[in-house]
Amino acid sequence: SHLHILHLLVLARKSIEEVIRFAAEERLFILADEVYQSCVYADDTEFYSYKKVLSEMGSTISSTVELASFNSVSKGFMGECGLRGGYVELVNLDPAVKEYARRLFSTRSCPPVVGQMALDLMANPPKPGDPSFPTFSEVSSIKNMICKNTDRIQEVFAELPGISCQQLKAGFFVFPCLHFPPKAIKWKRQMEPDMLYCLHLLEETGLHVRPGCEYGQRKDSHHIRFNIMEDALQRLKTFHTRFMKEFS
Template identity: 90%
Template sequence: MSFMKDISLLVKNNFLSGIDVLSRRAAQITVEIQQGERTNYNKVLDLSSGDLHRGGIKPITFVRQVLAACFYPALLEDDSLPLDVKQRAKILLSECDGGSIGSYTDSSGIAKIKLCVSQYITRRDGGVPSSPDNIFIKSGSQTALMIMLKLLIRSKDSCQTGVLIPVPTYASFTLALEEQGAAIIPYHLCEEQGWTLHVEELRKALLTGRKTCNPVALYICNPGNPTGHIQSRKSIEEVIRFAAEERLFILADEVYQSCVYGDDTEFYSYKKVLSEMGSTISSTVELASFNSVSKGFMGECGLRGGYVELVNLDPAVREYAQRLFSTRSCPPVIGQIALDLMADPPKPGDPSFPTFSEEAQSIKNMICKNTGRIQEVFSELPGISCQPLKAGFFVFPCLHFPPKAIKWAKKRQMEPDMLYCLHLLEETGLHVRPGCEYGQRKDSHHIRLFVATQQDIMEDALQRLKTFHMRFMKEFS
């Protein structure tokens, strides 16, 4: 039977290093296709990462026009660009030293853009004040998060610093924590209840963690990656109360805040909820909230722009944070400008507004349609269950493998979902990620699929997945 073709061996021989086996194999297959060595499919479909443009989504025109004009100011005289594009580019250039985006900026970002971001936050949170002094722009939210970890993790203590992180969570964050010398304290999200975060789970994890390390921070990803869930206001309140009781610093990764689907679903920021919990709590719980230009509908991952807002930091700690943020080189000016455009997009009445809102809406519609199709296809397939997608860019369905499939994987010393993903890639060209990379309950298995891709690509992907999955389940039943 074809599944016995030993991919595990292929993996071991070709990918000695073990770094991202799947991605390397996908790249190899692409070369094989180009060289005519593959006939069963003509293209690798990549639903492995949260990258809108890779998934065929066109960039937002307003964003690209402003950026092009900033690069090449001769375009400011060009009649084909809308007036608001040219005005915005002029304002932004006037904030750059020497009128050039090629100049260094302040290492925490251009003052005007920090102000723009703080105003966006105030609007988002219905008036809760935000100060540009607490905004630090870096080349992506992950870079800002790494600096915060650097601040929180004390490498010289005899007792390791602990950070509570959800299971599942995205792999690069776990790697970064390990690299910085933190002890990872996992807490499980409740899949059966749509990946809900239960405070009892946090408490249990903390108690266990305290036996071996010094827990100082609680990392939250809301909306969730890879889980596609979003926390309710009540759930956030409970988490904040817990953090207050246990004196934990909250790291709130809120990069998917603008990607929320369904009428009954609303994003509440940790900062907003915190601000309404009474002064004992609202003025004491330390919080860092992250956002990015990569994960909204702009999807400008390659520009590298993100920020952190710091709330309630002890003045001495804040001073040290400022120092850490300022010893690093300035964030890419282009990423900063993209943040400005994200925080202050065209408004009704602006020349660019109709196109802008149409483009943004069509991306949202596309994701909703994709999600509907995914649920439809999954509901017909044996051995797959999937929590509804409420927000973000991913679904994380559970695969209920037959015992024979598990045994087959065990024999090859690989995780069953990894082996599933490798075979799926090998046989259909569809590249998705295995749950074992994100962490999951013992003996449960998942895959992660990117949903924000063109509908025809999604349809193609679902057909490949369906064909493969049916054959797989039959083979091992």
């Protein structure tokens, strides 16, 4: 995935070009998970699709590197997790392989009609002047809310001891780094400290977050995966202050 959800970073165009060149040299198939392409909200960040970059790198590369680009209505600002629907675009595949993929997909049950409608809205949204445009503009409201929440989250994290986070640029989750006091680290013999943190958080506040130990984090580092939601932030803030004091 070139929208790196774990760190909420988006690959720059130059980085994508380097990946494509490497794939060309090693004859690798690129699988581009681009389901969060609409969730880029930092002012200094722009989403580039692999297909677009590939098409502009000269015929030698653009006509040979194999690419599969994925998108889904269940992700992004549409966020319709109950309305399953998505697509994959295949580029530069051998015609026989492409035909086999088409047959494979066609043997599966089609997604619900409502899911297909939501997917169509994502791919071809209403335009100004269309009857449904005023209603569809709710998507912009959701995006503005997420941007506001990310600013607030970074303000709160900056105030709290024992927690730090990179600048948020994309995605719906934040992965702050937790710097635990010695007493919490001693729990490592029984369970990972970030798992301990998550269990206490759930029991005391009802918030369900995931520990970084489930995501292959660097040794001796600790994180949580936290949804970008303003209403949960205050509960996390109160709990974190109490937890750090209790385990100091």
